Amino acid sequence: MKEKEMTLQNKEGLHARAAAIFVRCANGFSSDINLKAHGDTVNGKSIIGIMSLGAYSGEKITIQADGPDEVEAVDSLAKLIEENFEM
Template identity: 65%
Template sequence: MQSNKVVLNNEDGLHARAAALFVREANRFSCDINLEAHGDKVNGKSIIGIMSLGAFNGEEVVIYAEGPDEEEAVARLTHIIEKDFVNI
């Protein structure tokens, strides 16, 4: 299992557009992906799950991945968050 902590720096946090971008990218990987915030962990391939986290600007989230392409998935999803969901 791979994981990485990352801080949301985009103004609106995991709002609908950002969640949709995250889910679209997560679904490109075959591994299981989860996202955690505030002690709640949800399926990283579910837009409803991610939006239910209510994660906002400045908050820390943890990306977890387990499966054959877990390292690539965590690296790519971390990159998307670090780039504030822009120019990905």
């Protein structure tokens, strides 16, 4: 399993657009992907799950991936967050 903790820097946090972009990217990988924030863990391929975290700007989140492409998955998702979900 690969994981990376990050701080959300974009103004709106994991709002609908950011969550949709995250899910679109996550679904491109075969690994299981989870997202953790304030003690809760959700499926990183579920927009409803991600939005239910209510993660705001400045909060720490952890990306976890487990599977054959886990390194690439975490790296790609981390890059999305670092670039404030700009594609």
